[in-house]
Amino acid sequence: MEEVLTPEVEEVKTSTFLKEHEEESQKALDAVREIISNQDLLHKLLEESTSIFESQTNYLGSIETDKKVVFVGDTHGAFDVALYTLLNFLHDDSVGKIVFLGDYVDRGEMSLENLVLILREMLEDHESKGKMVVLRGNHESPLTNYHYGFFNELSEKAKDFPYEEFQRLFSYMPYAASVNGYFCVHGGIAKDESSESIAPQMKNLSQINELPRGDVEPSNPVAMQLLWNDPRECIDDFIPNVRGEGTFYFGKKAVEDFLNSNSLKGIIRAHEVKDAFSVEMDGKVITVFSSRYHHLSAGVLIMDENKRFHVLKILGEMS
DSSP: OOOOOOOEEEEEEEHHHHHTHHHHHHHHHHHHHHHHHHHHHHHHHHHHHHHHHSOOEEEEEEOOOOSEEEEOHHHHHHBHHHHHHHHHTTTTTTTTEEEEOOOOOOSSTTTHHHHHHHHHHHHHTTTTOOEEEEOOTTTTSHHHHTTHHHHHHHHHHHHHHOOHHHHHHTSSOOEEETTTTTEEEESSOOOOSSSSSHHHHHHHHGGGSOOTTTOOSSSHHHHHHHHHOEEHHHHHHHHETTTTTTOEEOOOOHHHHHHHHHOOEEEEEOOSOEEEEEEETTEEEEEEEEEOTTTTOOEEEOOTTTTEEEEEEEEOOOO
């Protein structure tokens, strides 16, 4: 299996780009605020977005493209990072896919704007080129929304709008996809409930589609792990994770078994706080983190046409 070289890193500032595209940026922000201020528009956005997610499967299958692929990790309300990414890449013909790896809400002060922006662009893109892949993160859940800010933010910005509509939206978001040989997921691979090996769904990825649909928390153990698990190079298989009951760290042997079972090159995931990104397990696990809430740089990972990786390291400017 080929080893991934450490990605080349380019430092950027969203403020510079957005200032150069001030008219487009303001237009996007105005459109987002109009949706939030109008309950009928917000309901329509969620209804149409949920319909798209309902039509998809838990595992979106294998996606192949000869063009660039852009991967975005946790944004947590980093509206400027999401806007920068969409303005920069969505209408770029050299880009084949933009993969959002979850955690659009909570923590940041513009979680609602961030989510509405991504959904609005997803709806428009769905009708044209279908570039956007929008996956679920562990913060697309009431388990976190009541404690990390999104529920309160919604109550303040869209008073009396039913949070249950967001719950339904989140519950149908897909968990994973494979893109150019890389398994894309928010958290990581899952452990079998009765042994130390990888779960059956990890040996045959199509079985992820057998997980319950509309799982709000989610309560299914494998679905929970896909959103919550983390890699650790110092272990072989699985050990309990400090994140809580039912979550695990996965090690080198588990990753090798998973990749070999599915003829994959590696895993691209989000979920852990990083200074933009990290590369682990001889390049087989790449983590991208796109929020600056924790006062580190945000990262956007790019796979170029030659299948080499680059990172746009977005320097801290805004909360």
